[in-house]
């Protein structure tokens with residue numbers, strides 16, 4: 743793993759939270775993006791090298807919806823940048839981690855992503871991600 747790429751925070755109302763985090767971080771969000779497959783809308787703030795990703799559910803079947811229902815708003819996941827998601831996923835599975843996604847899928851902000859199940863990571867929902875357009 744290369745670095746923490748972003749920290750995901752589940753919120754109820756992304757418009758309200760955009761205002762709150764703009765004040766907290768003293769910077770405006772630089773983009774908003776819906777991820778239909780996850781039933782979420784996201785917004786991103788840049789804080790030095792690390793991003794803050796706010797996530798609001800857009801449907802009841804969304805994992806963010808059930809998270810907020812169960813636990814309320816707050817830190818949802820930590821995302822680590824990796825060289826290649828599929829290679830890293832294979833390494834992690836070999837190490838005994840439980841993958842939610844069996845291969846890289848499209849995420850927000852030009853990334854491909856995969857999640858590990860929190861039951862295998864001390865309850866820290868862990869995402870790995872890399873840039874979508876890597877030519878090598």
Ligand code: ZN
Pocket residue numbers: 748749750795819821869
């Ligand atoms: Zn994320």
